[in-house]
Amino acid sequence: MSLEKVRKxxxxxxxVPGNDIDTDRIIPARFMxxxxxxxxxxxxxxxxxxxxxxxxxxxxxxxxxYFGASVLISNANFGCGSSRxxxxxxxxxxxxxxxxxxxxxxxxxxxxxALGIPxxxxxxxxxxxxxxxxxxxxETEISIDVVNSEVCAGDLKFAVNIPSGAKEALMNGKWDPxxxxxxxxxxxxxxxxxxxxxxxx
Amino acid sequence: xxxxxxxKVWDAHAVRVLANGQTQLLIGTxxxxxxxxxxxxxxxxxxxxxxxxxxxxxxxxxxxxxxxxREQPFSDPLADAMIKxxxxxxxxxxxxxxDLSTGKQGIVHVVGPExxxxxxxxxxxxxxxxxxxxxxxxxxxxxxxxxxxxDVLATQTIALGKLKVRRIxxxxxxxxxxxxxDVALHIIALLGAKGGIGYAYEYGxxxxxxFSMEERMTVCNMAIEGGxxxxxxxxxxxxxxxxxxxxxxxxxxxxxxxxxxxxxxxxDPDCAYDDIVNISAEDIAPTVTWxxxxxxxxxxxxxxxxxxxxxxxxxxxxxxxxxxxMKLEPGQPIKGTKIDVAFLGSCTNGRLSDFxxxxxxxxxxxxxxxVKAIAVPGSQIVDAIAKQEGLDKIFSDAGFEWRAAGCSMCxxxxxxxxxxxxxxxxxxxxxxxxxxxxxxxxxxLMSPVMVAAAAVSGKxxxxxxxxxxxxx
Numbered sequence: 001m002s003l004e005k006v007r008k009x010x011x012x013x014x015x016v017p018g019n020d021i022d023t024d025r026i027i028p029a030r031f032m033x034x035x036x037x038x039x040x041x042x043x044x045x046x047x048x049x050x051x052x053x054x055x056x057x058x059x060x061x062x063x064x065x066y067f068g069a070s071v072l073i074s075n076a077n078f079g080c081g082s083s084r085x086x087x088x089x090x091x092x093x094x095x096x097x098x099x100x101x102x103x104x105x106x107x108x109x110x111x112x113x114a115l116g117i118p119x120x121x122x123x124x125x126x127x128x129x130x131x132x133x134x135x136x137x138x139e140t141e142i143s144i145d146v147v148n149s150e151v152c153a154g155d156l157k158f159a160v161n162i163p164s165g166a167k168e169a170l171m172n173g174k175w176d177p178x179x180x181x182x183x184x185x186x187x188x189x190x191x192x193x194x195x196x197x198x199x200x201x
Numbered sequence: 202x203x204x205x206x207x208x209k210v211w212d213a214h215a216v217r218v219l220a221n222g223q224t225q226l227l228i229g230t231x232x233x234x235x236x237x238x239x240x241x242x243x244x245x246x247x248x249x250x251x252x253x254x255x256x257x258x259x260x261x262x263x264x265x266x267x268x269x270x271r272e273q274p275f276s277d278p279l280a281d282a283m284i285k286x287x288x289x290x291x292x293x294x295x296x297x298x299x300d301l302s303t304g305k306q307g308i309v310h311v312v313g314p315e316x317x318x319x320x321x322x323x324x325x326x327x328x329x330x331x332x333x334x335x336x337x338x339x340x341x342x343x344x345x346x347x348x349x350x351x352d353v354l355a356t357q358t359i360a361l362g363k364l365k366v367r368r369i370x371x372x373x374x375x376x377x378x379x380x381x382x383d384v385a386l387h388i389i390a391l392l393g394a395k396g397g398i399g400y401a402y403e404y405g406x407x408x409x410x411x412f413s414m415e416e417r418m419t420v421c422n423m424a425i426e427g428g429x430x431x432x433x434x435x436x437x438x439x440x441x442x443x444x445x446x447x448x449x450x451x452x453x454x455x456x457x458x459x460x461x462x463x464x465x466x467x468x469d470p471d472c473a474y475d476d477i478v479n480i481s482a483e484d485i486a487p488t489v490t491w492x493x494x495x496x497x498x499x500x501x502x503x504x505x506x507x508x509x510x511x512x513x514x515x516x517x518x519x520x521x522x523x524x525x526x527m528k529l530e531p532g533q534p535i536k537g538t539k540i541d542v543a544f545l546g547s548c549t550n551g552r553l554s555d556f557x558x559x560x561x562x563x564x565x566x567x568x569x570x571x572v573k574a575i576a577v578p579g580s581q582i583v584d585a586i587a588k589q590e591g592l593d594k595i596f597s598d599a600g601f602e603w604r605a606a607g608c609s610m611c612x613x614x615x616x617x618x619x620x621x622x623x624x625x626x627x628x629x630x631x632x633x634x635x636x637x638x639x640x641x642x643x644x645x646l647m648s649p650v651m652v653a654a655a656a657v658s659g660k661x662x663x664x665x666x667x668x669x670x671x672x673x
Contacts, residue, residue, distance in 0.1 A: 017515075019518075022494075024633040024636050025633060028635055029264075029612045029613060029636075030614065032614065033265065033277070033279035033283060034283075035240070035283060036243060052641075076395055077394055077428065080395070081330065082612075083330040083332075103398060105398065106398060106428075106430050107330060107345070107430065110349070110361075111347075111349075163362065164221070165362045166221075168220065169223075174221060177219070177360040178352060178356075180219055180220065181356040181360065184217060188358055191214070195213065195214070197323060197451075
């Protein structure tokens with residue numbers, strides 16, 4: 001299995017403001033009644049994007065000037081709440097390839113990483129400057145340099161934090177760990193026996 | 202060197218360090234349900250991989266099951282497809298399944314402890330963020346995504362970065378009318394919904410020592426609402442007594458040696474923590490939420506905050522957004538807010554002790570005619586014992602509908618849903634926008650006894666004023 005080395009993400013962006021944007025908001029639970037992840041992109045942020053009749057509401061994702069954005073920007077604790085991988089799956093299927101926020105909920109962060117979606121942490125000030133720029137010049141091309149932990153947009157350039165485990169995994173194309181995990185078959189079997197409780201009847 | 206429980210369990214389960222610096226961690230016990238597992242089994246099939254240790258995965262069905270009409274096929278074809286898919290997967294891969302016909306089905310976080318599957322010193326993972334519940338037994342238990350569910354099925358391990366440990370000491374006793382749920386909500390309000398990012402929470406102090414296992418589960422359950430991926434309590438005699446004799450607990454022959462091992466994994470008295478927080482139990486009030494994040498909570502005497510008093514712009518926006526969604530006004534007391542629905546149940550508060558406690562107070566009271574009230578046991582076993590004790594009758598006589606076991610209105614992936622902008626007094630764990638099934642539905646989190654007080658009075662109330670606490 002050869003995975004893409006996620007070293008740089010380039011694209012336009014959209015800002016969905018707010019702290020504590022939870023995964024229920026990213027993909028409401030009723031759309032999880034499914035046995036595959038297909039089609040989830042359509043329901044991304046559904047209840048904040050659509051009214052009860054399915055018409056567009058006032059939401060950044062509905063603004064034509066942000067159409068085609070592949071980088072999502074938000075604030076603190078993005079992706080909190082439910083562990084549902086349906087949330088990053090919906091983001092990916094909608095077209096997002098990276099998220100910039102002040103902080104991320106951990107399960108969401110891990111789920112994104114396992115799909116090769118970098119979640120990069122920026123300061124509140126950097127996000128403010130960036131979102132001010134894109135509100136004026138929405139077509140600004142953003143570049144997220146995973147290797148050097150840096151974001152460039154127009155004249156703006158700022159450092160971001162990408163935890164080292166995720167960074168290594170993304171830049172080396174090892175973000176899906178399954179093969180590496182499987183390699184340890186023998187040590188796992190040894191530990192299973194040693195710990196005892198797994199084999200207790 | 203002195204170690205805390207998290208370090209001991211982590212070290213014991215570490216298979217190796219991976220190239221990216223993360224740990225390959227052995228997951229001793231894996232729990233699955235119908236919502237987050239089907240895609241993982243699909244991935245296994247795509248890769249042509251079998252389940253490596255099928256005896257270490259346990260399944261049940263909880264999120265999508267109706268709590269009234271249980272006959273299959275379910276009226277919702279999507280829900281029916283999901284339960285069929287789970288049945289197919291467990292059959293094909295040889296996994297133990299507590300299905301509707303076993304009498305042991307229930308919310309996965311109620312079933313694990315009830316069956317004695319949840320044990321001290323183990324690692325437990327489930328594709329569900331409330332897996333933290335199992336930490337009440339001194340396990341390191343956390344939620345994972347579907348790709349990681351696949352990893353556990355395929356290898357019994359996942360790749361994970363090590364967490365820091367924050368000790369939360371709560372000393373003293375709770376005042377009458379204050380419960381474990383209030384402790385959970387108080388801690389979250391104090392430390393924030395993101396306060397726990399990067400941490401495991403170790404709950405301790407004399408309050409936790411005095412807590413029953415079910416009270417400990419209620420607090421650990423909501424660790425994730427405070428941003429902590431897992432929360433735990435060190436195991437003690439109560440833990441061992443709870444587990445003894447349960448179906449999956451160690452046999453009598455092994456019991457003494459296993460208990461010795463369990464005792465040895467508790468945090469050493471002189472161990473270090475990355476952070477320590479001290480709370481006095483007497484300072485905790487009956488606590489309710491007012492917003493759309495579980496940390497937007499305060500005492501029942503609280504008044505809705507004024508966003509204009511916030512200096513941080515994002516915080517101001519959060520408060521504005523929350524009170525606009527909740528249709529509340531700055532300065533308005535939360536007490537007296539009219540409710541439409543009362544929900545008792547969920548993996549936070551759907552255990553026997555929750556229903557027993559509420560039953561003590563609602564005898565002789567009636568649910569307000571304007572309120573729809575449902576009581577949903579967390580498992581078929583909770584349901585059966587409650588019925589033996591006549592609790593179902595007490596609830597029905599008071600005007601609650603007594604339902605069958607499942608997640609019900611906590612996340613409304615089943616027919617139990619709010620309608621329109623109904624306001625629900627809820628014993629569940631999340632007050633997110635739309636969480637209870639209606640895109641405009643509103644939730645106020647509180648303890649089960651406070652839910653009962655709201656149901657009876659038709660509005661958010663202080664249970665101590667509605668019920669006679671001294672008399673019980």
